[in-house]
Amino acid sequence: MTGTAARTLGLLTDGLDGRLSVPPHEVAFPAGARIFDEGRPADRFWILLTGRVALDIEVPGGPPPVVETLGPGDLLGWSWFFPPHVWHLGAVSVDATRVLEYDAVAVRSLCEQDPALGYRVARAVGAVVGERLKATRIRLLDLYGPRVAGGLGTVGP
């Protein structure tokens, strides 16, 4: 784990550990386990320790397509932080996955009571949302922009 994921992990967990009545605990999901469904209450969140998780979205008439995968160090779930506190995507473990599970309701409550902690958590979650928005925009350009794929031979005649 390096870079953004590690920074996020630190920002999010510093100040939380030791203050939750139910401390974060490790949970294991076998490959293919559904972790949460789109539209359900977002009452927990996770930080991936090992394995990968696929985020998917419900579409009519077929299996939910995967829109992004997350790996070790990534934050799984940010809908818990913003009203209406329901998942806007679903999540399935791709591999056997270990995560650190947090009680989102308790973390929200702590953030309300301690604005300094709330600001810290908001910065961490906001950074994740921002990174994923940037990534999405780049992918949109790749999928729907001009067919320019890099490497000589894709511009010109």
Place this chain on the structure above:
Amino acid sequence: MTVPVPHRVVRSTAETSDTTTVLLEPEGPGLAPFRPGQFAMMYAFGRGEAPISVSGWEPPGAGGSCGRLVHTVRAVGAVSAALRGLRPGDRVGVRGPYGTGWDLAAAEGCDVLVVAGGLGLAPLRPLVAELVDGPGRFGSCSVLVGARTPADLLYRGTLRTWAASPRVAVATTVDRPGPGWTGDVGVVTALLDRVAFHPPGTAAFVCGPEVMMRATARELVHRGVPAQRIQLSLERTMHCGTGHCGHCQLGPVLLCRDGPVVGWDRAERLLTVREL
């Protein structure tokens, strides 16, 4: 060398629906040896010329010449469509080698990141081959590859071979997965979290769409990789290949002569000027 040397197509391999790799053999003395990252001007007789990266070569021919050349061509216009349609036995003209190429010597002793998007893997392939064959010269070596869809991934067999090497970590991701895809989904920069490297002691080689290269270089700098150790392969419309016509000018840089490989410390400013 400014006169096209006739080459005959020995083999043609479809990589994707619009991209083909051709193996070319000179019909006489071959061109001077290429370095990874350099390119050739390929001439489809009766159609015109296009700059195409060299994506490999086979053992040198007589007299130290380059021997057989490997080029991967995507059909994006009339000339590249003609080149992509080459079949064994067809003839094509080739000029080169042109351009700066990757400075792999600058990465010695460093962890190495190779980041490719789409067809950008083509000019990086010979570089990775040197990494795989160069034990002890580098730290950790990671190859990160992004593509639109699983069907758009180039060199799938080669990727499997690299992944089997203890010297190289390979990770791939796609924008839009299809049925049966169990790999990663997302932008290629997300793969930076999946591999180990020590940013201040890392050298990066990046090729792909310009937006992807900018995002990758910025993320690497943000993590602490020195800008001068990030090399990009840039692309503009090249015409003469010898730095005379100015078609490929990017500010003070003529990419056919001073590029296509340019350091991020030099490229960053050029890539943010809208008029260039």
